[in-house]
Amino acid sequence: MASTGNLAESRDATGAGAPLTVGWFSSGRGEGSYGLLKAALDTIESGDLPVKIAFVFINRVKGQTKRTDRFLELVDSHDIPLVTLSSRDFRRSHGNRPWNELREEFDRAAIELLRPHSADIAVHAGYMLIAPLLCSEFVTLNVHPALPGGTIGMWQQAVWDVIAGGLDEAGAMIHVSTEDVDEGPVVATSRFSVRGDGFDSLWAEISGFDVGALKEDPGEDLPLFRAIRNASMLRERPFLIETLKAVAAGRIDPTGAGEVVDLTPVVELAAGG
Template identity: 40%
Template sequence: MFELGWFSTARGKGSRNLLTAVLDSIQKGELKARISFVFCSREPGESAETDAFFELVKNYKIPLVTFSYQKYKTRVNGNDEIPGSILPQWRLDYDREVINRLKEYNPQLCVLAGYMLIMGPEMCSRYNIINLHPATPWGPKGTWKEVIWELMQQKAAETGAMIHLVTPELDRGPVVSYCRFPIQTDSLKPLWDSIAKRTVNDIKTAEGEDNSLFKAIRHQETIRELPLIVRSIKAISEGRVNIRKGQVTDNCGQTIPGYDLSAEIDHLIQGRE
C-alpha cells in the first residue's frame, strides 16, 4: 500500500476539505493508498478550527502527531522569520524535532495541505513533499489573491494550478503536475469588458475581491484544486510520475517539466463550471 504523510496547520475548513477529499478517494478505491500519519503544527486548544480538524482525524482513526510552532517559538525566544531568507537556527531545530517525532513512519510521499511553515533543508531531504500553488508553472508567484490580481493586470489568456516538490526556496521546487484552463472565454468576456478601462488598483480600491471577474477566476481555480491534488497523488502512486533525488521523472525515468493533468481534471469537473 502506498504510504502518505499529511502536514497541516489546520487553520480552517479548507484543510478539512483537502483531507476529506483524499480519504474519500481512498475509500472509494480510486486511490490505492493510506495516510499513515497526520502532523499538525498546532496542539489541542490553540484554535477552534484546528480542534475541529483534530476531531476529523480522530474519526478516521489516523495517527495524529502535534507539535506547536507558536509555543516552541515562545519557549526558545525565536525571532520572526524573514520570507526569502535563510531559516534561523531555532526554526531548523523545530524541523529536526518534527522529524524525530515522526521517526516511526516511512511515508513514500508527504502532502502539505494548509501547512503554513516553510520547510528547511533537512526536512526536504528527509521526505518527498508536495504542495499546491494556484498558478501554472509559468504563471505568477505569490498567494492565490496575488496571482489573480496579476492575471487581471496582464489580461492573461489562461491560468491553472500546479503541484510542486517542496524545497527550502518557497514555491520554486520542480513541478510534479499541473492543469491549465482558459480565462479569456465567451462566458467571461462580459466581465473582462467591464474592467477594460479600469486599472487593477482602481478595482482593488472600489470592489476588492468582490469584483465579478476576480470571483469568476477564483471559482474556476478552486473547483480544480482538490481534483488536482487527488489525481497527482494517484499518478505518483501508480508510477506514472516519479520523484527521485529531487527530480521528477516519467515512468521511463526521463526527467519531465511536470505531468499535464488538464484533460483528466476537465473531465472530472464537467457540470461544475
C-alpha cells in the same frame, strides 16, 4: 521515517500491490485545506485511490481556531495518527524571534516528533510554512496555485497576478518541495480558461480600472477575483487526487526526475469543465 531515497525500492520492499503511503502536512487554516484532505479520504474509501495516509502533521493545536478544530476532528474521525506542533506557540516560546530565524529549529522539532512514523512520500496540502529541513527529510510534493513560471507565494497573489496580467488561463502545479520556495522540479500541471462564459462579463466590469486600486476596494470581494478562486478550488482537489493516483501507478516520479505530466483533461472531466 521516510527519506529522500528510492521510492520504487521502498515500495517493492512492502510487497506488490501495497498502497502508496503518504504523510500529510497541513496548516488546517480553512476550507481549502479541509477540502483537500476530505476529498482524498473520500476517494480512498471509495477504492479509487490506492493510498494510505500514514500520518497527518499540522502546525496548529486544538483550540487555536474553529477551522483548525474542524480539520483535527476530520483526522481523528478516520483514526489517522496525528502529530501537532503549533508554530505560533513555538515562536512564543523562543522569544518571538523573527520566523526566518526559527524555521530550521522548528523543522528539527517536527522531525523529532515524526520519527515514529514513516511514509513513501509527503504532501504539503495547505501547509503554509517554508520547510527547509522537512523537505530534505521527506520526498515531498507541494500543491501550488499557479502554473510554472507564474506566481511564487500565496494563492491570493496568484489570483491578482492573473487579473493584473489580463491572462487567458490560470492553473496549478504540483512540484517537489526544495529549499527554493515554489521552485522545485514540477511533476504535474493543470490549467483552465478564465475567459468565455462566466468570466467575460466580469473582465468587462474592471476594464479601465487600476488593479492596485481594486486590490484595496473591493479587494477579494471583486467578482472576477472570486470567480477565478472558485474555479481554482473546484479543480484543486481532483488535481491532487489524480497526481497521487499517477504516483501510485508509477506514471509520475515524485522525485521530479521524470517528465512533467499535464493532467488538465482528467481534472477538467472531474471538475465538469
